[in-house]
Amino acid sequence: MAVKIRLARRGRKKLAIYDVVIADARAPRDGRFIEKIGSYNPNTDPATVVINNDRALKWLLNGAQPTDTVKSILSYRGVMLKKHLQIGVMKGAISQEVADEKFNSWLEQKEQAINKKVESLQEAKDSAKKAALEAEAAKNQARLDAIKKREDEAKAAIAAEEAAAKAAEAPAEAEAPAEAAEEAKTEPTSEESEQPSTDAATEKKEDKKD
Numbered sequence: 001m002a003v004k005i006r007l008a009r010r011g012r013k014k015l016a017i018y019d020v021v022i023a024d025a026r027a028p029r030d031g032r033f034i035e036k037i038g039s040y041n042p043n044t045d046p047a048t049v050v051i052n053n054d055r056a057l058k059w060l061l062n063g064a065q066p067t068d069t070v071k072s073i074l075s076y077r078g079v080m081l082k083k084h085l086q087i088g089v090m091k092g093a094i095s096q097e098v099a100d101e102k103f104n105s106w107l108e109q110k111e112q113a114i115n116k117k118v119e120s121l122q123e124a125k126d127s128a129k130k131a132a133l134e135a136e137a138a139k140n141q142a143r144l145d146a147i148k149k150r151e152d153e154a155k156a157a158i159a160a161e162e163a164a165a166k167a168a169e170a171p172a173e174a175e176a177p178a179e180a181a182e183e184a185k186t187e188p189t190s191e192e193s194e195q196p197s198t199d200a201a202t203e204k205k206e207d208k209k210d
Contacts, residue, residue: 002026005059005066005074007040008033017041020051020070022059035059040073046117051077057086078107 002025009030011017018040021033037059038051056079060066066074074080085099 003034003059003062003064005037005056005064005070007067007069015043017043020056020073022064025065038073045121046114049073049077051079053077053079053082057082061086078103078110081106 003022004025005020005022006029007018008021008023009016009018019036020038020040022035022037023031023033027033035055037055038049040050041048051074056074060074060079060083071080082103085094085103088094089096089099
């Protein structure tokens with residue numbers, strides 16, 4: 001029986017998650033399988049891969065053939081490297097201790113690379129969030145400045161109207177005393193109004209003497 005290591009789809013539409021399964025090559029993609037050895041979630045960044053390395057290595061050594069996608073996943077988790085090292089141990093090219101040391105060294109470097117990528121993605125996310133907050137703050141400040149400018153312009157317009165109204169009232173007040181002075185000049189004073197009567201009295205006295 002030909003055995004393959006492949007993916008079995010599950011999850012929601014457009015958010016698929018895959019199981020890494022051992023299945024008969026003649027079975028349908030999402031049909032019956034022999035064993036589940038891990039899962040693969042491509043919706044995260046970086047992708048989440050969970051593999052039982054020992055079981056995957058056992059099936060590989062027993063002749064199971066991975067699909068291209070599964071082979072990439074197993075290489076990502078170091079299973080293909082471990083298979084290569086284990087074949088070398090079986091052939092007597094290297095000892096088990098050397099093989100384990102090489103694999104652990106590679107695994108440590110891989111974990112550091114993954115952690116570095118996660119940190120860089122988080123920093124990029126934080127930077128984008130900070131830039132968005134700064135842009136929003138600048139936008140709000142510009143809106144407040146525009147509102148304040150309109151208010152200042154309105155106050156200046158009101159002050160200009162009040163100043164114009166006061167300037168218009170001032171000449172009218174200055175003209176009123178001048179008109180009153182002219183009227184006072186044209187009206188006879190009390191002394192002038194009494195003068196004719198005294199003249200008439202003196203004339204009467206002169207007539208009596210004659």
